[in-house]
Amino acid sequence: MKERLTEYVVKAVEQVCGDYGRAGEPVPAVVLEQPKEKKFGDFATNIAMQLAGVLKKNPREIAAAIKAQLENLPDIELVSIAGPGFINMTLSRASWQQRLGVICRQGRRFGDLDYGAGRRVMVEFVSANPTGPLHIGHGRGAAVGDSLARILRKAGFTAITEYYVNDAGNQMETLGRSLLWRYRELLGESLGDYPETFYQGDYLIELAKQFLQEKGNVLEDADPEDKVGEFTEYASRVILDGIRDDLAGFGIHFDNWASEKSFFQDGKVDDVIRELRHREMVYEQDDALWFASSRMGDEKDRVVVRSNGVKTYFASDIAYHKDKHDRGFDWMIDVWGADHHGYVPRIKAALQALGIDESCFSVVLVQLVSLLRDGQPVAMSTRAGQFVTLREVVDEVGKDAARFFFLMRRPDSHLDFDLELAKSQSNENPVYYVQYAHARICSILRKSSEAGIRVLQVNQADLSLLTSAEEIEMIKKMDSFPHVVETAARYLEPHRITYYVSDLAAMFHSYYNKNRVISDDRDLTGARLILITALRQIFQLGFDLLGIDAPTSM
Incomplete structure (x- = not known):
């Protein structure tokens, strides 16, 4: 409805401009907003105030002229002017009833947008070092990245997901040495205290047992130092x-897995350093090679090759992001932990230095998760050895609860994850609450079928019987789904979908507690069955964007 009403206002503005002798002149874009208070109608616009400078007229006078063009249209029930020239519009009940039919007929296609116009987007997320199991911080980034890709596809982008495997550098050698140490302990060697610089998790002990079982004693007649590479590769x-x-x-499930090590092996890191040399964006100092990132807005210059000749992680990250661009992606979206916020300007600087528009690069920063167990946060550090893995959380609360909880807040806000709440089967559990709405609708539809009452085709039902304020409000809420999808895609905020399905569930549960869908009035029953069928469809679409199931019974 918003799109149709926008067209009405645009035509009215064109007519008014013509009446004032300004036909064909550039005018501001018409933007409609939903007022926070219902008394101001369904939609509002400040276009009259924006036109005041163009038409050299009082904005209330312009608003009155636009109002005169709008108020006789069949979809519009009321047009009013507020304050200095806001135009408030209320749509007719009949227009909302008709809109329900459109929602039903579009089915799974409802909310499909051309906002993205098919542009190719790379969403890179998780990309955790392969040095230990994923913890719940990784889980939040995973939920955010996967949901973003789903939303972007719905909004008309061609979205590809990728995991960047950080399988190069000192961290990998440290992993190999950590496993080798645990393995030698299993063979009975007394090696002294386990080094603090090694990875501490108990998972390495289990991994050493697995290695020993599969390969036996590989150190017979062998220098352990010569085996570090084998243990690194295995781990x-x-x-x-x-x-x-x-x-x-x-x-x-990722579309692509990219290896950092391959960028070194394929010479892409060397290639990008050569290009930066050609562009005179690197210089030598203290026997190291520095990228002049401060010229591009970074706070200081960055080392790309150390004095010992070893290339830095930053060097391979530059090569990786250039590779994304070279693969034809119009937009590169990285989902990072909030502790990487300082890394954003240096990647942007690198892209600029390579002649790539930095606007094609966006970062979603994901804040920490506090897992509450007995009221106390659980430490999560692969170095400290005490951490809760993503698998443990999913095993305890389920995939859907974990994903929904991770997406309940803005990515850049801190999240407290209450395990007991996530497991509870009550209205206090947000994911249970929204999934139960879908299951309840499915139950009603089953009872309808068992009673021999079939769901009519939209053109067979009398939707004019849906007259209650709650019914109209639910239709309005369903109609706003495409706008929510577009906004979530525009601002890279998947929590908007979580908020949306939660609000819709609250509306439905309230309606269900006050009204009977199946009643002795067959015509009203038919109309209400259409209404809840549309609701079921919207829940399924929203759940799909969040990556959670739509249970038919609970």
Whole structure:
């Protein structure tokens, strides 16, 4: 309805401009907003005030002229002018009833947008080092990234998801040495205290047992130092396989997996450094090679090759983001932990230095998660050895509860994850509340079928019988779904979908507690069955964007 009403206002503005002798002149875009208070109608616009400078007229006079063009249109019940020139519009009840038919007929296509115009988008997320299992902080980033990709596809983008495997550098050698140490302990060697610089998690002990079982004693007649590479490769491979399995159990499957190590092996890191040299964006100082990122707005210059000749992680990250651009992606979206906020300007600086428009790069920063167990936050550090894995949380509360809880707040706000609340089957549990709305609708439809009452086609039902304020408000809420999708895509905020389905569930539960869908009035029953069928459809669409199931019974 918003799009149709916008067209009405645009035509009215064109007519008014013509009446004032300004036909064809550039005018501001018409923007409609939904007023926060119902007394101001369904939609409002400040276009009259924006036109005041163009037409050299009082904005209330302009608003009155636009009002005269709008108030006789069949979809509009009331047009009023407020304050200095706001135009408030209330649509007729009949127009909302007709809109319900449109929602039903579009089915799964409802909310499909051309906002993205098919532009290719790369959403890179999780990208955790393959040095240990995923923890719940990774889980929040995973839920955010996967939901964003789903929303962007719904909004008309061609969205591809990618996991960047940080499988190069000192961290991998440290992982290999950590596993080797645990393995030698299993062979009975006394090695002293386990080094604090090694990875501390108990998972390494289990991994060492697995290695020993599969390969036996590989250190016979061998120098342990010569075996570091073998242990590194084994650990990274097994841990990465575990990460894939954990993500699959969380409902996440990546389109691509990119390897940092491959960028070194394929010479892409060397290539990008050569290009930066050609563009005179690197210089030598203290036997190291520095990227002049401060010229591009970064707070200081950054090392890309250390004095010992080893290339930095930043060097490979530059090569990786250039590679994304070279693969033809119009928009690169990275989902990072909030502790990486300082990394944003240096990547933007690198893109600028390579002649790539930095506006094609966006970062969604995801804040920390506090897991509450007995009221106390649980430490989550792969170095400290005490952390709660994503798999443990999913096993305890389920995939849907975990994903929904991770998406309940803005990504950049801190999140307290209450395990007991996530497991409870009560209205206090947000995911239970919204899924129960869908299950309740399915139950009503089953009872209808068992009673021999079939759901009519839209053109067979008398939707004019849907006259209660609650029914009209639910139709309005359903109609706003495409706008919510577009806004979530525009601002990269998947929590908007969580808010939306929660609000819709609250409206339906309230309606259900006051009204009988199936009654002795067959015509009213038919209309209400259409209404709840549309609601079921919207819940399914919203749940799909969040990556949660739509249960038919609970």
